[in-house]
Amino acid sequence: MNNNNKNIPEEAFDWYDSYAHGGMDRRTFMKKLTGLVALGYSMTTLTGALFPNYALAEQVSFNDAEITATYLNFPSPQGHGEGRGYLVLPKSITTNTGDAPVKKAPVVLVVHENRGLNPYVKDVARRLAKAGFIAFAPDALFPLGGYPGNDDEGRSMQRSLERSKIEQDFVAAANFIKSHELSNDKLGVVGFCFGGYMVNYLAAVDSKLIDAGVPFYGTPASKELRKNIKAPLMIQLGELDERVNASWPEYEKDLKANNVEYVMHMYENAKHGFHNDSTGRYDQANADLAWSRTIGFFNSKLA
Template sequence: MSKSAAPQSRVIPQEAFDWYDEYAHGVIDRRTFMSRLATLTAVGLSIGTLTSALIPNYALAEQVSFNDADIKATYERFISPNGYGECQGYLVLPKRLVGAPATEKAPVVLVVHENRGLNPYIKDVARRLAKQGFIAFAPDALFPVGGYPGNDDDGRALQASMDKAKLEEDFIAAARYIKQHPQSNGKLGGVGFCYGGYVVNMLAASIPEELSAAVPFYGTPAAEALRDNVRGPIMLQFAGLDSRVNDTWPAYEAVLKENKADYVAYNYADVNHGFHNDSTGRYAEAEAELAWSRTLAFFNKHLM
């Protein structure tokens, strides 16, 4: 279990979380974000208290150590012929597969990061999956431009500078790469958060025959022209206070219903976008653990 950032979040006004969401998604710049936070000091909150609650502290996010005896983590290269060419991801195997013959199989799960590159939280999510018996692969979209730079601000700027269509092709290539792992059982799952949730929705629409189970966390849907392709199984996880993403759901759900897609959606009341990320004050432990238990059960049902 991770250290919870939730107790601190109870003293932070909701507008601060809303401003952080706008800042994290490029709606406002850092100067505007910090200026807005400064207005809250009048109610007794210091800038330090506010930023420590809102900005990720990745020391809080490690639930499974990279040295855990039950897993083995490495970095692996793959080629994206229609994207940025040579790419890299974080591969985590259950220990039982290490050194085992190719006849030993396991399902594979692609883990997709937010809009800032492969940060420590996402790597930990990959390790959590491997700890549960899955082959997990977490690509770093920033590898072609030097990789995750070690902080989210620079990572966000780097990712925003990249070609969106090429990035999507890189994730499609990553999905196909890991599905073909010698110890894959042939079943591919995908889980992603924020931008990664969008990517998982995009994969469900772009390669529906190749994706056996999709779990987007607070992700916007694929382009309208692609949504008709989504057949599922897909489990969608939403944060109750996340109006930016939630506003896109009714139209998306209407398409899923019309096409009789195999889907289930959960909306967790009174939590913010990013509630699964245990490195910030947005983290909601009870809802995050429930959403994660549902994710694991979904993957066990459709991938094993």
């Protein structure tokens, strides 16, 4: 974690989590921060720690010589009619020439948080491609023109869309990218926050849809769907994320009852969003460990 954030009261991060997930409006959130300013904290320091700075989130450039990034539209008849996603391919599978056989690779669907396909999630897709996977990151906000460039507007836009149609858009995206000509017919899914929920949902809505899932701090699918889960799961949780962690005991009970292969990692002193390197909640040591485990899990389940 950034040392500059250690002195910020934990309650400020809790307020941001509530604000980011619809638990309080922006006016209330800023009023609470103003109360901390009265106690001697700088508003610049507070907002700098809590709000994302996407200039910090690029670990793999879109110009990286080892990947090729583009966009693809896909049909979503049960959702919003059509979706769009950010497709990143490893150059290692796109450089075959002549009569050489086409080299195929496992596919990973990347699901963003509750505010559309922001730069952090696109970078996650590029990281996966650097690791040898075909990565596809749909934007739930495509029906409204796509991620608007700021998170506040993105959250409002995503809340305005019908949840069931968003879910069907991601089902359609999963089916679409799994059938990509370079796919080895194995599909993993990784997601963060809302995206973590979507990993759990995709595993539960159709037992044959995905082959492995890694939800980062995501709530489970509805209880009646959980009996369908067959794919192995790696659950990534932050110790300080009380809101999401409250759902884990019941979810684990259902996974055990249905003989689902799973592992849960609880990251010490990690907040909700600890993998997101664009915010003050980022915890580099835990994020790096969680990511190395994610890549290892996909390598073992999707090869």
